[in-house]
Amino acid sequence: MLFALSFTVFINTLSYSQDIPQKGKSIGATVKDSTVVNLNKPAEPETLNAEKAADTTVTDSVKPKELLEHIVKYSATDYTKFNNKKQQLYLYNNAKIDYGDMNITAGSITIDYGTNTVYARGITDTIEGYTQKPVFTQGSNVVEPDSIVFNTKSQKALIYNSVTEQGEGNVIARVTKKENDSVYFIKNAKYTTAENLEDPDYYIRLLKAKIVPGKKIVTGPAGIYIYDVPTPVWLPFSFFPQSEKHTSGIIIPTFGEQNDRGYFLQNGGYYFAISDYMDLAVLGDYYTNGSFGLRLENTYAKRYRFRGNLAFRYENLITSERGFPDYARNTIYNLRWSHSQDSKANPSSRFSASVNLGSSTYYRNSINQINAGSNYLTNTLSSSVSYSKTFEGEPQVNYSLTATHSQNTNTQTINMTLPTFQGSVGRMYPFASKSGSKKGIIQNINLQYNVRGENRIATVDSLFFKKEMFDDARAGFQHTIPISTNFKVFKHFSVSAGANYNEVWTFKTIDKRFNTVLGEEEVETINGFDAYRTYNFSTSIGTTVYGMFNFEKEGKDTKLKAIRHVMRPSISYNINPAFDKYYNTYEEEVITADGLTTRDVEFSRFEDAIFGAPNKNFSSSMGISLANNFEAKVKDRDSTATEPKKIKLLNSLNFSSAYNFAADSLQWSPVRVSGSTQLFQNQMSINFGATLDPYALDNNNTRINTFNIDNGGSLFRLTSANLTASWSLSNKNKGKDKSNNVASDNPEDFLPKNMDFSNEQINEYQNNKDSKKGNKDDNEEPSKFFNHKIPWNVRLAYAVNYANSRRQNEISSHSLMFSGDIELTSKWSIGASSGYDIKNQGFTYTQFRFQRDLESWNMNFSWIPFSDRTSWNFFIGIKSSILKDLKYEKRRQPDQQL
Missing domain, CATH: 2.60.450 (lipopolysaccharide transport protein A fold)
Structure with a gap:
């Protein structure tokens, strides 16, 4: 009993139930x-x-x-x-x-x-x-x-062979130690922005690094590897910002050499992340000869309200060295502002801005690399800032304030309106019935009220933003009340009639007199309010005529089915009274063969008014116009189509002229012909026009009151003509179904409609189709090493103008412009843009482009082979914005201009 009790105690103390421990084994x-x-x-x-x-x-x-x-x-x-x-x-x-x-x-x-x-x-x-x-x-x-x-x-961890996304890049590490929620330590890691993480085309090897997710990566020694091949580019330490929010920081400049200004640093500065709604970048350029540039770039946005950007550029350019005869100093500037309002912000009011103003020579003289290229050809700067407000109701009231600016960089002339005010009261029908549609000449009578006020300034580039630019400013208001009605006669003719009342206010008038002492005309500007009032009447009648020419013959399936011709003739009549009461005269002394005599010179005190002087001569004229449109119905190549295909032969072919009943001579106006069409499945657009004068010229090439046919010539004399054509060619859509229909897998969509097929026949058709499809997939796998389809596109533009108004019989301008791109592979493309002046026999501004997509890198080369902007530029750099400063750039500047 003692032995049994001892054995039981021993078993209960040292034995294990259903579990056998394994000695010396630990969990890894x-x-x-x-x-x-x-x-x-x-x-x-x-x-x-x-x-x-x-x-x-x-x-x-x-x-x-x-x-x-x-x-x-x-x-x-x-x-x-x-x-x-x-x-x-x-x-x-x-x-x-x-x-x-x-x-x-x-x-x-x-x-x-x-x-x-x-x-x-x-x-x-x-x-x-x-x-x-x-x-x-x-x-x-x-x-x-x-x-x-x-x-x-x-909360610590050991992570083996990890891939972690940090901002735009990825960190590939053999061993990562997670210290806490916000700190990671890595050893012998790779940082790359490549898409293929199994075999990245490049990476930055990090011997040791500390990662704070969403904030930064701080490393020890780091070097660049390209396809696992080390480069001599190593840094003792590096810093990669990884902030998920806008963060202020330094913008690293680019460096290089410019022919006549020495070495330079361009586009370097500081970025200020002011708030979530606004930022500011301050950038500068510096050249070793003393030239410098400054750029301020601001972007702002507020969701569902507005967004915009503002940029100001200033450059102080010095040529040569002080003391040399070719030393020169030039300051240029440019201001750009764009503002757009969200349509949901305020449906009844809107504010927008599009501003581009500055020195006329800015884009031609600027040596900053961001202004190179197509900006060099800019010859017009324009701006517009506007605010409009609508008051809903009956009638509706609108007003707007607009400031505009137009600048010709060739002539350096500037025209501005500061500002333009426009107001209007919506169309009102005083005699319309309160219920039902408006019918008849009385019920359709309607009137409006419009007012326009302008303050125009015309100046030149050298006086821009100076006091002198406001000296010749002109201001005034124009009020118009148009009254019109429309009705039908003989069911098919639409008649419209209207009268217009016009009142002009001005704040400056002139007075002219002849100075007998100086023997010349004197003009005196009178400041003060003055006004004139005019009115006129007009009416027109028009209709639409449809003509159909059928080419179908019984028993024959012709390709051309029919041609439809649409004509819209119209005749208008205008009468403008003479308002000669607003004209005065003065006596001018002239020397003739009989000695000193005088003559009366007529003028209007409103000649320099912003809206011009009132009409002096009585006018009663009739206008004639004819608009044409031609379409054809042809047999569709698609055998399943049930209707003929419609194509446009001529989009428009218009004729217009006028006859002045009140003129004592040259009563007929020249006939103006214009038209347009599209060819080659709307890929080519053609526009043409011509002016035909019925009157002849005398020996001094002046129009005379004799018809050209009565002077031994033809019915009309061609005085001018123009032709423009643009053609866009591409092989991207070639061979595809132009209707963009997706191929159906239903056999009933392909079998003839006029025959009955059994289920066995339909199944047999489907099995044969699937079998052929499977064989094609197995045997016709596209090669990975050969791209048999090379995408390309070419854009051509042709323009020619003919002038013969005074028997000069010359081609005033004749040019051909072209540009295109070819994708040799999905990663390699080349392009060019140029033109040829056929009249002067010379090439216009020409540029060649070469671009290579190197997975994580971009490589491009641009070349301007001739002109005074002859230069080339080579660039290779990483696509990612965080590593955009890892690049190599080499350029040849344009030759120095003496």
Whole structure:
């Protein structure tokens, strides 16, 4: 009995139930359980509380301390197994756990509750290899390693062979130590912005680095590798900003050499992230001969309200050296402002701006690289700033304020309106019925009120923004009240009639007299309010005539079915009274063969008014116009089409002229002919025009009151003509279905409609079709090394103008412009733009472009082979904006101009 009792105590003390401990075996970073439990369906997600780790067979009066701070939610496809003795939980195949803000998915996960450690790794498959690699997510940080060891208590982790996205780039590290939620330490890592992370085309090797996600990466020695080949470019330390918000910082300049200004630094400065709605970049240029430039660039936006940008550029350019005879100093500037208002901000009012003003020679003289290229050809600067307001109601009232600017950079003349005021009261029908549609001449009578006020300034570039530019400013108001009505006669003719009342206010008038002492005319400007009033009457009648020419013949399927001709003739009549009461005369002394005599000179005090002087001569004229349109119906090449295809032969062919009943001679106006059409499936647009004069010329090439046909000539004399054509060619859409219809897989859509087919025949057709499709897929796989389709596009523009108003019989201008691009491969393209002046026999501004997409890099070369802007520029650099300063640039500046 004593022996049995001793044996029982020994067994109960030292034995283990259902568990055999393995001595000397520890759990590493990756755990592979030899026991596999196959389940018919994936285990449902479970929750494991910290109290579950306690043995339910043990009763203790002291409450055990919780091992984990949060509830663990876990799931796995094959099995979930908990080892009560080792306090370990095993998850296998598509394993997933959630612990607080931490989430881990992997092939195999082991949770050790004794050491508060989580082990995650992938699983090895004999076919697919190492799969289901862990994905570690904590907050907004995502890490994809080969395996991971994570401590739930200290929040530290060891991550092996991880790929982490940081801003625009990715960090590939062999070993990463996670210190806390905001700090990572890595060793022997790669930083790259390449898309192919398995074999990046370039990377920056980081021997040691510290990562603060969303803020920065600070490294020790770092060097650039291109396709795993080291370059001699190494830095003792580096800094990569990773802020997810706008951050102020230094903008690194570019450097180079300019022919007559020495070495330079361009486009360097500082970026100010003022707020989420506004920023500012201050950039500068410096040249060793003393020249400098300054640029301020501001962008602002407010969602659902407005957005815009403002830029000011100033350059102080010095040529040669002080003391040399060719020394010169020139200051140029340019101001650009763009503002747009969201349509949802205020439906009844709108403010917009588009400003581009500055020195006329800015784009020609600027030596900053951002102004090179097409800006050199800019010959017009224009601006407009406007505000408009609408008051809804009956009638509707609108007003607007606009400031405009137009500048010719060739002549350096500037025309401005500061400002223009426009107001209007909507159309009113005083005699219309309150219900039903408006019918008849009386009910259709309507009137409006419009007012326009302007302050015009005409100046030159040298006086811009100076006091002198306002001396000759002209201001005034124009009020108009148009009254009109319309009705039909004989069912097919539309008649419109109207009268217009016009009143002009001005604040400056003139008075002319002859100075007998100086023997010349004197003009005196009179400041003060003055006005004149005019009126006129007009009417017109028009109709539309349709003509159809059928070419179909019974029993024949002709290609041309019909031609439709649409004519819109109209006749108008205008009468303008003479307002000679606003004209005065003065006596002018002239010397003739009979001696000194006098003559009366007529003038109007409103000649220099902003809206001109009133009409002096009585006018009664009739206008005649005829608009034509030609379309054709042709047989469609698509055999399934049920209707003929419509094509346009001539979009428009217009004729217009006028006859002045009140004129004593030259009563007929020249006939104006204009038209347009499109050819080659609307790829080519042609516009043409001509002026035909019915009157002849005398020996001094002056028009006389004799018809040209009565003077021994033709019915009309061609005085001018013009032709413009533009053609866009491309092979991108060649061979494709022009109707953009997707091919149907339904055999009934392809079989003839007028025959009945059995189900067996339809199935046989579908099987044959699938078989052919499968053979084509298997045997006609496109080559990866040969691109048999090379995309290209060419844009051509042709223009010719003919002048013969005074028997000069010459081509006034004749030119051909062309540009195009060719994609030799999906990564390589070349392009060119140029033109040829056929009249002067010379090429216009010409530029060649070469561009190569090097995955993460861009390489381009531009060349201007001739002209005074002869130059070339080579550039290669990283696409990513964060590493855009990693580049190489070489250029040849234009030759020095003496």
